[in-house]
Amino acid sequence: MIVGVAYKIRQFWTTPVPLKIPLMPAPLTQKGVVFRMAREVIYFESLFKSNKWIWIFAVLFHVGLLLVLLRHLRYFTEPIWFWVVLVQPFGIYAGYVMVAGLIGLWARRFLVARVRYVSSLSDHLMLALLVMIGISGLSMKYVAPTDIIAVKAFFLGLLRFDIQPLPSDPSLLLHLGLVVSLMIIFPFSKLIHVPGIFFSPSLNQTDDAREKRHLPTWSAKLDNHGGNL
Numbered sequence: 001m002i003v004g005v006a007y008k009i010r011q012f013w014t015t016p017v018p019l020k021i022p023l024m025p026a027p028l029t030q031k032g033v034v035f036r037m038a039r040e041v042i043y044f045e046s047l048f049k050s051n052k053w054i055w056i057f058a059v060l061f062h063v064g065l066l067l068v069l070l071r072h073l074r075y076f077t078e079p080i081w082f083w084v085v086l087v088q089p090f091g092i093y094a095g096y097v098m099v100a101g102l103i104g105l106w107a108r109r110f111l112v113a114r115v116r117y118v119s120s121l122s123d124h125l126m127l128a129l130l131v132m133i134g135i136s137g138l139s140m141k142y143v144a145p146t147d148i149i150a151v152k153a154f155f156l157g158l159l160r161f162d163i164q165p166l167p168s169d170p171s172l173l174l175h176l177g178l179v180v181s182l183m184i185i186f187p188f189s190k191l192i193h194v195p196g197i198f199f200s201p202s203l204n205q206t207d208d209a210r211e212k213r214h215l216p217t218w219s220a221k222l223d224n225h226g227g228n229l
């Protein structure tokens with residue numbers, strides 16, 4: 001996952017951006033771009049403006065996921081940071097919230113004809129994977145509890161190259177197997193939008209085409225007639 005994400009970021013970084021195409025109205029300064037991007041990442045501003053239903057489900061899923069992941073930090077840290085302890089009770093409800101958001105986003109792919117038409121198998125499978133991760137996680141909490149102390153000992157052991165036994169409950173193995181699958185496909189699927197959004201020209205460009213000539217990086221290597229120097 002780390003190598004794949006680094007590879008994709010390098011690819012995004014070095015892809016030429018030949019045109020000045022900020023989505024208007026766009027900020028006039030670089031500082032404005034930072035604010036615009038922050039609004040987009042923190043509360044999905046453009047989605048809010050375009051579709052309130054999708055926005056609600058997207059926020060439920062992403063905020064739920066964030067809290068769930070913060071709650072999981074306790075399995076990888078010893079001693080546990082105080083703010084991770086504070087997050088714990090919220091993290092449990094966040095598991096439900098995350099799954100509810102995903103079901104809303106998935107329902108839309110069946111119920112809205114236009115969206116159904118553009119949905120591919122991979123869109124459905126990605127949602128199924130995330131829902132199954134959530135449900136297997138919640139089932140470990142409420143249906144068939146696993147030995148969390150042993151899970152933590154295993155992961156701390158992994159970090160320290162001191163391999164410990166992993167409990168073999170089906171729900172834990174399912175949960176971890178699905179998470180591994182998610183980590184493998186992450187860099188090469190649409191999930192790569194997480195770092196990708198920062199490279200979106202329509203969001204990260206300033207509206208200064210009249211003040212400054214836009215020179216794509218590769219144009220510096222061309223002579224005035226378009227030939228290579």
Ligand code: HEM
Pocket residue numbers: 065068071072075091092094095096098130133134135136137138140141145146148151155175176179
């Ligand atoms: C190696 C990584 C992971 C490990 C070791 C792990 C382990 C666990 C364990 C042991 C539980 C049960 C918690 C309890 O009984 O209190 C759990 C719950 C859960 N997991 Fe994971 N998990 C991992 C990654 C993930 C990821 C990437 C997601 C989401 C995409 C996720 C979503 C959930 C959810 C929604 C719950 C139920 C709510 C909660 O207890 O926080 N897990 N996980």
